[in-house]
Amino acid sequence: MTSGGNGVIGLVVNPVAGLGGSVGLKGSDGADVQRAALAKGAEPKAGRRAAQAVATLLARRPGARLVTVAGAMGEDSARAAAVPYELAPSGVQDDGMSTAATTAADTRAAVAALAGVDLLLFAGGDGTARDVLDAVRELGGQAPPVLGIPAGVKVYSGCFALSPATAGFVAADFLARPDSVEAEVVDLDEERYRRGLVSPRLYGSLRVPAGRAALSGRKAGSSDAAPATVEGIAREVAARLRPGARYVLGPGATTAAVGRELGLATTLLGVDVVEARAGGGADLVAADVTEGELFELVRGRETVIVLSVIGGQGFVLGRGNQQVSPRVLDEVLGDGSGDRLVVLATQQKLAGLGGRPLLADSGDQELDRKLAGHVRVITGYRESTIYRIYAASEEFYG
Structure with a gap:
């Protein structure tokens, strides 16, 4: 040729x-x-x-x-x-x-x-x-x-x-x-x-x-993270639960720790939905849901999406959590993420990005651009930081 x-x-x-x-x-x-x-x-x-x-x-x-x-x-x-x-x-x-x-x-x-x-x-x-x-x-x-x-x-x-x-x-x-x-x-x-x-x-x-x-780079595992750090993140998420609100827990070891903290049988690699109780704690609404099931569970409900960061790559959306689709995000986030998108990562995982931003690749470029800006990342118990999130489609790499 x-x-x-x-x-x-x-x-x-x-x-x-x-x-x-x-x-x-x-x-x-x-x-x-x-x-x-x-x-x-x-x-x-x-x-x-x-x-x-x-x-x-x-x-x-x-x-x-x-x-x-x-x-x-x-x-x-x-x-x-x-x-x-x-x-x-x-x-x-x-x-x-x-x-x-x-x-x-x-x-x-x-x-x-x-x-x-x-x-x-x-x-x-x-x-x-x-x-x-x-x-x-x-x-x-x-x-x-x-x-x-x-x-x-x-x-x-x-x-x-x-x-x-x-x-x-x-x-x-x-x-x-x-x-x-x-x-x-x-x-x-x-x-x-x-x-x-x-x-x-x-x-x-x-x-x-x-x-x-x-390039995405090879995924880095979370196994080296101190268990106390991950458990601290889980405690902080549990402390922030709003009674009556539903929480979508994405896949990953850090979000699985949230399930353990709440005493619930959530899945490691699936997407689960829990609902916070008025007296503290939460109930498991559904485990390992499909995109269609998730949409029905969040439609018209106060909902918070809780996602972890893929180590070494920085992806928050679009890698292993495709159930959190553009229509689910639109339903939950409306005109902006506000406090309805919660991101979890250890300080070690953020440091491993070397200053590179978090990334969104939901499949809808306009939605990803709407999410771009800064997001609060929970890094431990009573610890959080503000970190940049970009649409993965943006030509930011120079």
Whole structure:
């Protein structure tokens, strides 16, 4: 593939990536999980996020050539973005469906078909990154640099851009300055993950565009945080409960500590809803809810959303808590977050960000921009700090 001086970008989409997020399945790997997600009313979003990325790319660099494969694995996203594209033969069939039942083998075949591009964009999560890495290993020296468009439930690997729009910015800039670095791909056993056992392992690395500030970075765990610090955060949240109000507890070890402090059987990786009692304490309203269930539980009720920060990345919204959707946020927050969004993080976790902001990637860029500014972060018992939060789609990385 010759670039004609403007550069060639390849695009591969895993159309079922992220399918299980909003319905509380904590992943999308495997045909059974994908069928279950669709049965629960999940809507595919990976194609839409890929379209955001390529629309941003072509707006910034109109002369770039976009090459992709048929159907839901790329062509549908290019059409949705209303940008010119070319098709490469890959052996992947277009079945006319927006959620093709694609496999890891299809992803590898698509990557192989696009080996001659200057940069390969792929939309998915950590499982897709693993499949891309397998294909890159087979290509050897012919493999192009790659960049992930975050579209999965879990995005713990360091090869992803901060958001779809950021992926487009980075891809456009890479064509002018083709510098690359190595970024880690993390492998996570989804079955163990669903049982609350988070045990990521390093699967390998991929060559990605240079510019660390525009990449998610690898997730850092919370295991090194002093238990007393986490328990102190939980005590502070419990002390702030307003009788009659409902509290949405997002996934994570810190929010799970809040459940323990209240004596409730909340989930580690799910989204739970509790209601504060007039005499102190709280009752569990529902555990491990889907997006639809959550919306019904908060509609017309005084509600506070309690979320923790992903260590090393800074994400508050859009990574593992897709049940807290734009419509849920709109219902709860109204015209502004005020005291209806509570963020939890240890001082150690904030220090690990090195001054980088917290990030929101809810799937609605306008909503993320509305949330941008400063938010109070509870860091311990009777301790809090004010910290910046940005829309992940903003081109702040410089």
